[in-house]
Amino acid sequence: MSEQTLPQNDLAVELLVEAGAVLATSLDLATTMNQVAHLTVPRLADLCVIDLLAEDGSIREVAVASSDPELAPALEAMRREYPLDPHGEHPVARVIASGEPELLEEMTSMLLRSFAQGSEHARFMIEHRYRSAAVAPLRAHGRTLGALSLLRIGDGEPYTSGDLSLACELAGRAAMAIDNARLFSALRRVEQRLEAVLVNLAEAITLIDARGQTIFANQAAADLLGVSTPAELVSAGPGTIMSRFLVLDEHGRELDLESMPGRRLFAGEHPEPLLVRNIVRASGEERWLIVRSSPIIDPESAQILYVVNVFENITEVKRAQLAESFMAEASRVLASSMDYAETLQLLARLAVPQLADWCAVDVVDESGELERVAVHHSDPSRLELAEALDRGYRPALDEPLGVPEVIRSGKARIYTDIEPQALAEYARDDAHLALLSAIEATAVIIVPLAAPGGTIGAITLVSSESVRRLSPADLALAERLGRRAGTAVESARLYTERTKIARMLEAALLPESLPEIPGVEIAALYRAAGELNDVGGDFYDVLSYDGDSWLLAIGDVCGKGARAAGVTALARHTLRAAAMLGQTPAAMLGTLHAALRRQPSGSDLCTVCLVTLERLPANARLTVTLAGHPPPLLIDADGSQRLIGKPGTLLGVLDPIEISEVDLELREGQTLLLYTDGLPEADRAGGQLDEQTFVDPRRLALGSTLGELLTQIEQAALVRAEGRLRDDIALLALRLR
Amino acid sequence: MGVQDQLRIDVRHEADRVVLSLAGELDLATAELLEQAIDAAENGEQLVVLDLQALEFIDSTGLRGVLAALEGCRERGQEFAITPGSPQVQRLLSVTGVSGHLRTIASGDEVVA
Numbered sequence: 001m002s003e004q005t006l007p008q009n010d011l012a013v014e015l016l017v018e019a020g021a022v023l024a025t026s027l028d029l030a031t032t033m034n035q036v037a038h039l040t041v042p043r044l045a046d047l048c049v050i051d052l053l054a055e056d057g058s059i060r061e062v063a064v065a066s067s068d069p070e071l072a073p074a075l076e077a078m079r080r081e082y083p084l085d086p087h088g089e090h091p092v093a094r095v096i097a098s099g100e101p102e103l104l105e106e107m108t109s110m111l112l113r114s115f116a117q118g119s120e121h122a123r124f125m126i127e128h129r130y131r132s133a134a135v136a137p138l139r140a141h142g143r144t145l146g147a148l149s150l151l152r153i154g155d156g157e158p159y160t161s162g163d164l165s166l167a168c169e170l171a172g173r174a175a176m177a178i179d180n181a182r183l184f185s186a187l188r189r190v191e192q193r194l195e196a197v198l199v200n201l202a203e204a205i206t207l208i209d210a211r212g213q214t215i216f217a218n219q220a221a222a223d224l225l226g227v228s229t230p231a232e233l234v235s236a237g238p239g240t241i242m243s244r245f246l247v248l249d250e251h252g253r254e255l256d257l258e259s260m261p262g263r264r265l266f267a268g269e270h271p272e273p274l275l276v277r278n279i280v281r282a283s284g285e286e287r288w289l290i291v292r293s294s295p296i297i298d299p300e301s302a303q304i305l306y307v308v309n310v311f312e313n314i315t316e317v318k319r320a321q322l323a324e325s326f327m328a329e330a331s332r333v334l335a336s337s338m339d340y341a342e343t344l345q346l347l348a349r350l351a352v353p354q355l356a357d358w359c360a361v362d363v364v365d366e367s368g369e370l371e372r373v374a375v376h377h378s379d380p381s382r383l384e385l386a387e388a389l390d391r392g393y394r395p396a397l398d399e400p401l402g403v404p405e406v407i408r409s410g411k412a413r414i415y416t417d418i419e420p421q422a423l424a425e426y427a428r429d430d431a432h433l434a435l436l437s438a439i440e441a442t443a444v445i446i447v448p449l450a451a452p453g454g455t456i457g458a459i460t461l462v463s464s465e466s467v468r469r470l471s472p473a474d475l476a477l478a479e480r481l482g483r484r485a486g487t488a489v490e491s492a493r494l495y496t497e498r499t500k501i502a503r504m505l506e507a508a509l510l511p512e513s514l515p516e517i518p519g520v521e522i523a524a525l526y527r528a529a530g531e532l533n534d535v536g537g538d539f540y541d542v543l544s545y546d547g548d549s550w551l552l553a554i555g556d557v558c559g560k561g562a563r564a565a566g567v568t569a570l571a572r573h574t575l576r577a578a579a580m581l582g583q584t585p586a587a588m589l590g591t592l593h594a595a596l597r598r599q600p601s602g603s604d605l606c607t608v609c610l611v612t613l614e615r616l617p618a619n620a621r622l623t624v625t626l627a628g629h630p631p632p633l634l635i636d637a638d639g640s641q642r643l644i645g646k647p648g649t650l651l652g653v654l655d656p657i658e659i660s661e662v663d664l665e666l667r668e669g670q671t672l673l674l675y676t677d678g679l680p681e682a683d684r685a686g687g688q689l690d691e692q693t694f695v696d697p698r699r700l701a702l703g704s705t706l707g708e709l710l711t712q713i714e715q716a717a718l719v720r721a722e723g724r725l726r727d728d729i730a731l732l733a734l735r736l737r
Numbered sequence: 738m739g740v741q742d743q744l745r746i747d748v749r750h751e752a753d754r755v756v757l758s759l760a761g762e763l764d765l766a767t768a769e770l771l772e773q774a775i776d777a778a779e780n781g782e783q784l785v786v787l788d789l790q791a792l793e794f795i796d797s798t799g800l801r802g803v804l805a806a807l808e809g810c811r812e813r814g815q816e817f818a819i820t821p822g823s824p825q826v827q828r829l830l831s832v833t834g835v836s837g838h839l840r841t842i843a844s845g846d847e848v849v850a
Binding site for chain 2: 537556558559560605607627628629630631647648649650653654657658677680681726727
């Protein structure tokens, strides 16, 4: 349809202008079409009908206008009675089917009958003197939506091709309006669906425009951003919502509005999703959010119209992750040393500022008093406050509140909303209150240091100057920390205790000091293996024997721990008693064997080496008696060595035992070394077991004292054992002086 | 390293005997495993053999395990023998006078002592 074919008269212009005005109003479809129909009557037509193609393929009239007020309702009734056949010959059906306009200049009765929907319809048209018709398709975007029919009745002028062009122009505009209205309502439906989705989405969503103004928000966004309704977000000015939060990145650095992904999109960047830690300034509440922003771009200008922000609340996940890494670090710190005061101080440092602004650890000491073992605050000048509090106002264990209460009940406590009134009631005097107030606590968590045997102290966490406040969500982590630290403190205490007991037992099993033997130098050394200082089964002894003689004993009881200690004590004291009775070494060993065989367990075994010594003017006369024990090593002044004695049978298991005795003359410069199996077994390499490798004369300064010599042997063994001895080592040595 | 890694015990049943081959270290940490292994493997055979050839280390606690095995066999009326092991193992057996009380059997052979 081109401009040229339009009738160049005022009526056409007038009609099109009026139609434009009607179609621009956004009334509903039926009203709009009715108005369009009425525009044409009576100026262009006596009767105007607008028919639309329905979705089911039928044709329905939506608007009828007529100059004869009775004609329109009559026609509507007729159409209801005789609907147009969409595949019939009626011009409206043909135009809708073809999409091409039709001009029926002169409609004879015969023509009218040819397309009537029955005889009554034909009679109706003939009686109403239908004369001329112009039928134009309602076409938009390549689709025919219906038809606009203009009719002249009676003696009116027949329509011309110019009239048909005007009808087409009008129909085209009406079609566009219909199409837009339909698109709009379809869009509106989509929009409603979308909005329903957004509104009900659990994820918080906001839509902001280029000025930063929020123009849409769902309830989840309102909840997350701390307002009661989405409307509050929409009415708040740009930036006013963000100012309610302290917004930090993952590393605790403060972020401004411009670094938010939405702003960066408007700035032309392509931001990645941002992980932020939001702390509500008013409440100190903390949330971890992932902020994702995507642009809505105007297809025509390619400008960003809006940005959609999606806030994913990952607070719980993030807290769990941080808690895990904190606990891993705490466990590492707690395992770093057996000095629990030191590790708890490290722990307090770890908790600040990750968990709180203050961290203090109190334990109940041996005398049942509270002892402050660690306290930390990032600012040393503030730390003095805590120290002053502890010095002047350390709580007694029977106080009703705070650390003593937690230790008594074993239950964690959290105090939020700390009122000045409550502080005043708690304080003992004005100075105490002044100190407590100066802490400026916003929340306090006290958790028990829970050890397997009970509560042994408490950890106190305080939030003060930070925006973030301790909340019940921190309680679980704090309690875990309390349990972990409690167990660590307990095992450190047990370790210390056990070490003490082990030393005491060991001392009981070994002679306190060696007796002075005239003309003989003797020395002994005991080296415990293992970190746990388990009591070993090695023993040695030196005692006066039968007047001028002396007895040196060294032995090894199989096993470790309390049971081995018991057998060791039995062995040592049995030998002593037997010596006092004047038994020969072989008889002494027989006595010990019998004593071990009488032990209920039946499998306590023991190896012993006994050396009797008689000092003579020029030398000493020795007897070496062995019961399953490694033979002593005789080291000459020149470093050459040999083993003395023949192995006998170990004691306590096998019958009969075989005891061998070997006599030896010890001369000036010679050293006799008695040892337990820990010495040869120290060799990690294992294979080479020639005794000369475990006492290497080239490494020994034979001129040094006997005590120094034993230390050198011990050090060499430690080197060969790569610092980890398999077994305890006992050494006993003698030489003439 | 768990105790299972420190001492491995392979059990072999032959006509008249059960052979337990020990590899690794027999000491305080592993001695109990030996006792459990013998209890589990022994099925009234005439002879129980501890093959010590692959044993790298034995200490007095391990020795107690070997002697407990010997004692157990005596109580059950079984014979007990060892297949000798490394110099370290043999040295301890000899120094403690235990070797004189143990029958030895070469790998795969008849009882020789």
